Amino acid sequence: MFVRSIALILLLFIHDAFCHNNKNILRGIQSSLLSMYIPSKPFTCLDGTISIPFEFVNDDYCDCRDGSDEPGTSACPNGQFFCENKGYVGITIPSHFVGDGVCDCCDGSDEYENEIICNNTCFELAKKTNEERERRRLLHEQGVAKKNEMIAKAGSIRIERKNRLEELEEQLKRLETDLNEKEELKRQAEEPETAHKDKHQKAWEEERAIRELARRDEQMQDMFNDLDTNQDKLVSIKELQVHTELDNDKENDFTDEEVKTILGADSVTLDEFNSTVFEQISNSYQKITQSVTNEQVSTTESNKATPEPSTEEDHGISDEEKREHSVDDDAHDKNDMDDNLDDIDTKDDIDQPTSLDHTKHVHDDTAPDFDDETKKFIQIADQARNDFKDAEKKVRDVKKEIEDLQKRAEMNLGEHDEFSIMYDQCYDYEEREYTYRVCMFKSAVQIPKGGGSEVTIGYWESWGSEPNKYSVMKYTNGVSCWNGPSRSLTIHLRCGIENRAIDVREPTKCEYAMIFETPAVCDENIGAKLSHQDTHTEF
Structure with a gap:
């Protein structure tokens, strides 16, 4: 018992000492x-x-x-x-x-x-961390090497662009001088061309005026003869009164007074008709259409109403068969009468003259072809115009190229122009439903794989903000979403040994985010820092 007590006391002492330590x-x-x-x-x-x-x-x-x-x-x-x-x-x-x-x-x-x-597990974690650190160091090291190549190419591009601009500016001076000369040659060639064309047109207008006058006289004479039904060389009130289409007041009869207002007298001679009446009625006047005579209609009705006598062949035919024959005969008679009426109407339509306006339209003449001398001047002027257009196009094309080169020169393509070789280059990212295509410093689109039109999701706007402005690219003012904002794209750039899009998301409605790898953002300072970084550095 004593031994056990001593052992217990010793154990408590050791525990207290351990806890104290x-x-x-x-x-x-x-x-x-x-x-x-x-x-x-x-x-x-x-x-x-x-x-x-x-x-x-x-x-x-x-x-x-x-x-x-x-x-x-x-x-x-x-x-x-x-x-x-x-x-x-x-x-x-x-x-x-x-x-x-x-x-x-x-x-x-x-x-x-x-x-x-x-x-x-610290050793294993340290090993993995060091491996990842080494991977990132190598990535930045290789990326920086490619970035330096891009910067070197950018320098060559700047020199080429500068030389090209100087060359184009000299070329533009020569082309503008040539354009001025071509414009003067065109003016000189167009003067005789215009003079000969005007001469031709004037001669044609004079000839056409003579033709129109002769045609008018012919139409006027025909109209007078048509109205002069009694052939007494006069057109009287009674002769004109039958043409009710000339009555402006359609609600009442065509009265003697109304007709006399047109004629200006009880009757008119050919000269008087020409000077006072013809112009008044020429656009409304029509010949009276020949109608089907009462005799023709009566004869047709009589033939239809009078039954033919029965013959021996009718004997033995049932009433039902007779009725069928009767219906067929009636239909045949009706068709015959319609054919007669059609023949009459057709003949009348052919013989019936139209209004003067329509007659003029039918008889309008086309201007004759130019004479050989005028054609020669036209050919010379056409060649001068073509030469001027060609010179004008050359000037326009050179100005456009100069404008594009100047715009590119003024564009911010990175601190050392490292993004220069990516200018206007397009890169695709494929996902299940869409292909996303970004053309650097231009625009970005979404292309449906199932067919349909591509949708612009943004136009190049700017870089991001400091301190790492060149790690973000902003594309804005894309096509508006239905019931939503205009589409936009933000590109997050990270170090890679080649230029490629590796992911596209839509974190917010109509606002797209892309991850894009490029050597242009690899940093030699990061590589150096990773190579000398102490593994005990606290995160």
């Missing part, structure tokens, strides 16, 4: 802050509010408002625990993660009070 171990403190935790001195909270005896540090009770007295326990809700993670990267975690049964530190130091065993 554990308590004195400073846990969860960054090396840069160790000078603030001196066991021989009172501890001052890191926010400077109060000082406490050092034995209050890590006693599992929160004395400081900022939780700095409990770096190694979970007592303070706002406390921070530092994982040293030897061989890897030290990190800071919320102190309430300490002792929660989950290994948050790769060295397992956050679970020092628990029986749980945390495997030290």
Whole structure:
């Protein structure tokens, strides 16, 4: 019994000594802050509010408002625990993660009070981190080499562009001089051409006037003869009165007074008709259409009404068959009468003259072809005009090329013109439903794979903002979405050894985001930093 009591006392002594030693171990403190935790001195909270005896540090009770007295326990809700993670990267975690049964530190130091065993994974993490760091270093190293090639090509492009601009400006001077000469030759060639054309046109107009006058006289004579039904060389009121189409007042009869107003007298001679009447009635006048005579209609009706006598062949035919024959005969007679009427109407239509306007239209003449001399001048002028147009096109094309080169020269294509070789180049990204195509510094479109028209999702606007402005490209003012904003595209550039789009998303309606890899954004400083980076650097 005594031995057991001694053993128990010894065990309690060892436990107290162990706990005392554990308590004195400073846990969860960054090396840069160790000078603030001196066991021989009172501890001052890191926010400077109060000082406490050092034995209050890590006693599992929160004395400081900022939780700095409990770096190694979970007592303070706002406390921070530092994982040293030897061989890897030290990190800071919320102190309430300490002792929660989950290994948050790769060295397992956050679970020092628990029986749980945390495997030290710092070496494996360090290995992976170093591999990733090396991969990124090589990527930037290779990318920077390609970027330097792009910058060198940009320099060549600038020189070529400068030389080309100088060449085009000299060429433009020569072309403008040639254009002025061609314009003068055209003017000289068009003068005799115009004179001969005007002469030809004047002669034709005079000839046509004579023809029109003769045609008018002929029509006037025909109209007078048609109206002079009694052939007494006069057109009287009664002769004109039958032409009711000349009556302006359609509601009443064509009275003697109305006819006399047109004639100006009871009757007119040919000369009087020509000078006073013809122009009044020429556009409305029509010959009287010959109608079907009463005799013709009566004869047709009589033939239709009178039955033919029965013959011997009718004997033995049933009433029903007779009725069928009767219907057929009636239809045949009706068709015969319609044919007669059609013949009469057709003849009348052929003989019936139309109004003067229509007659003029029918008899309008086409101007005769130009004579050989005029054709020769036209041919010379055409050649001069063609030469001028060709010279004008050359000037226009050169001006357009100069404008494009100047616009490109003024465009911001990177700090060292590294994006110069990408200017106007197009790159595609394929996904399930669409092909996205971006043409650098121009526009971006969305092309449906199932057919249909492409949709512009933005036009080049600008780079991003500082400090990394050349890592973002903005395309705006695309086609408006239905019930939404205008489409836009933001391109996020990241280092790569070739120019390619690797992803497109639509995080917000009608606002697209693309990830684009290019050597143009690879940074030699990042490569150098990665190659010398200390594996213990705290993130």
